[in-house]
Amino acid sequence: MALSLIEAQPGVSRADLARALGFSEMAATRIVRELLAVGLVEEFEDENWSRNQRKRVGRPKTGLRVVPTSLYAVGITVSAFHSEVSISDAAGEIQATRAITNPNFESVEGAAQIYARALKELIDDTEIDNERIVGIGVALSARTNPEKGEILRSEYFGWSNDDGAFCDELRKILDLPVEIENIANAIATAEMRFGAARASREFSLVHVATFVGASIVSESRVVRGASGFSGLIGHIRSQKTELTCVCGRNDCLNLNATGFGLLSRLGKLDQPKFDTSRLSDYASYLLDVLNDADAACLVTDAGKALAPAIDSMGKILGPEMIIISGHLGANPTYFDGVQTALETEFGHARAAPFLLVRGTISPERSAALLALHAFCYSDRLDYDRLAKISERRTARHG
Numbered sequence: 267m268a269l270s271l272i273e274a275q276p277g278v279s280r281a282d283l284a285r286a287l288g289f290s291e292m293a294a295t296r297i298v299r300e301l302l303a304v305g306l307v308e309e310f311e312d313e314n315w316s317r318n319q320r321k322r323v324g325r326p327k328t329g330l331r332v333v334p335t336s337l338y339a340v341g342i343t344v345s346a347f348h349s350e351v352s353i354s355d356a357a358g359e360i361q362a363t364r365a366i367t368n369p370n371f372e373s374v375e376g377a378a379q380i381y382a383r384a385l386k387e388l389i390d391d392t393e394i395d396n397e398r399i400v401g402i403g404v405a406l407s408a409r410t411n412p413e414k415g416e417i418l419r420s421e422y423f424g425w426s427n428d429d430g431a432f433c434d435e436l437r438k439i440l441d442l443p444v445e446i447e448n449i450a451n452a453i454a455t456a457e458m459r460f461g462a463a464r465a466s467r468e469f470s471l472v473h474v475a476t477f478v479g480a481s482i483v484s485e486s487r488v489v490r491g492a493s494g495f496s497g498l499i500g501h502i503r504s505q506k507t508e509l510t511c512v513c514g515r516n517d518c519l520n521l522n523a524t525g526f527g528l529l530s531r532l533g534k535l536d537q538p539k540f541d542t543s544r545l546s547d548y549a550s551y552l553l554d555v556l557n558d559a560d561a562a563c564l565v566t567d568a569g570k571a572l573a574p575a576i577d578s579m580g581k582i583l584g585p586e587m588i589i590i591s592g593h594l595g596a597n598p599t600y601f602d603g604v605q606t607a608l609e610t611e612f613g614h615a616r617a618a619p620f621l622l623v624r625g626t627i628s629p630e631r632s633a634a635l636l637a638l639h640a641f642c643y644s645d646r647l648d649y650d651r652l653a654k655i656s657e658r659r660t661a662r663h664g
């Protein structure tokens with residue numbers, strides 16, 4: 267909690283910490299001493315304070331901040347769009363990335379091995395101290411059980427329960443703890459800690475790419491429901507189409523407000539049924555469409571088709587904000603379509619019931635940030651390991 271607060275409010279003092287966390291100042295001082303000892307945080311002189319208070323006598327105010335290079339987290343984004351492995355510092359800044367040019371999603375184990383090896387190469391090629399890597403975050407289009415490290419189901423990749431096979435492969439090759447999360451939940455977690463939802467405890471995030479899915483956050487936690495499958499808005503009823511959804515219906519939101527629906531309207535699909543062996547084609551067609559000015563009207567229409575679902579989410583959940591993310595969702599033309607329809611057809615121009623926000627964190631960046639959330643800014647931080655690294659370093663340098 268203390269480390270999270272220092273990360274969120276650089277310059278915070280020990281007294282502020284004690285007040286915010288409800289500790290005695292002595293307790294706060296002891297915690298800060300431990301964080302300072304392993305180099306996770308440092309004290310600095312707040313320049314703004316010194317400038318404003320120049321005429322005053324006494325010590326300038328010292329504040330606390332996280333040391334970005336004190337630890338690192340790594341991420342794997344399993345996607346047909348930009349498959350990527352990355353390394354983030356403790357401040358959430360991406361230090362290195364590598365694209366996976368030829369991902370293969372046929373088997374869970376095979377896909378895990380491709381990503382794990384690429385990540386291992388990236389780690390070896392950078393000069394980052396391996397010992398300071400706290401864990402791996404995985405973001406993918408699948409429903410997962412992060413606690414058990416299992417993929418429950420992915421309609422998108424055509425995978426069913428993997429019994430933890432994906433995470434097992436990663437641990438075998440990289441020997442690091444793994445947090446695996448649905449892509450909408452991963453981006454929502456990253457937006458909450460490092461992005462647009464920093465100050466929000468109640469918000470939703472809608473991820474739009476080939477298909478659409480949502481993440482619901484309440485009291486700063488991802489809501490999973492009793493089934494573990496919350497946020498499946500892709501199968502909400504929308505207009506009838508010529509297409510067939512993975513669920514067998516022809517009127518799902520997945521077929522209207524998404525990249526898949528857009529490609530159909532542009533005549534880019536050679537068959538009306540979603541085909542998991544064509545994921546890479548769908549992704550590359552969609553990226554082309556977003557660069558094509560002639561397609562702008564259809565992109566706007568796809569955005570408008572999302573608006574009824576967004577309005578319903580607002581009414582059911584009462585969030586402070588709804589973030590629209592993903593390779594299609596965060597596209598300005600698409601986002602504008604959503605916003606326009608909410609304003610003109612749902613009365614949001616007169617009184618907006620929630621903030622509509624364009625996503626600030628890309629799916630690729632979210633994976634490593636998810637790992638920071640899970641293994642650095644949480645009670646799963648392995649303090650003893652960091653303490654040992656510091657001890658060894660002190661011993662080496664006398």
Ligand SMILES: [Zn+2]
Pocket residue numbers: 500501511512513514515518520
């Ligand atoms: Zn469906």
